Amino acid sequence: GAGVSQSPSNKVTEKGKDVELRCDPISGHTALYWYRQRLGQGLEFLIYFQGNSAPDKSGLPSDRFSAERTGESVSTLTIQRTQQEDSAVYLCASSLLFGSGNQPQHFGDGTRLSIL
């Protein structure tokens, strides 16, 4: 597709379970980002990838959160032993290589995660 694709669009799971969220960036975009958005709030940075490496993981809330990217394409965000406070929309974005400066990040529609 032409845009950033995320799956699943909705995920409901029980507290304590692990979840895996997937992001397919725009073709040719080498930078990929994960954000979290709680209800009625702005976006909270989690992690970004430049190619397959992650220069900045500072936003990951705890060691239950991890992310990987392979082939400079698909990325997965994994949350282990989910807690109710993990309930949020998880958004993925991608952009062209920075070059001489930032490039616009283009977002998918997110995965709405609900922890029961």
Add this chain to the structure above:
Amino acid sequence: GESVGLHLPTLSVQEGDNSIINCAYSNSASDYFIWYKQESGKGPQFIIDIRSNMDKRQGQRVTVLLNKTVKHLSLQIAATQPGDSAVYFCAENGGGGTSYGKLTFGQGTILTVHP
């Protein structure tokens, strides 16, 4: 830590009016700013961006103004339409380094356009 904030959480306008959404930022190292529009159930949609070497940039019906002296950013929407109703977010990049790709978002302004 430093953050981006918005003066007005809600803005209501009549169709055809011009809208101005304001944003204050506190990180003087930021050199890239961007505005997004987010509709219910959707991801943020890129509207317009501006780098710190500019003070104004225009797009289709939108203008972004950057005042680095007072650390203020605004989004102007001309001839606002009902389809412009959404939450608008400003974001900044924090100036670079290993956090170059990280955007810090404001809390958002709800724009409601009445027909």
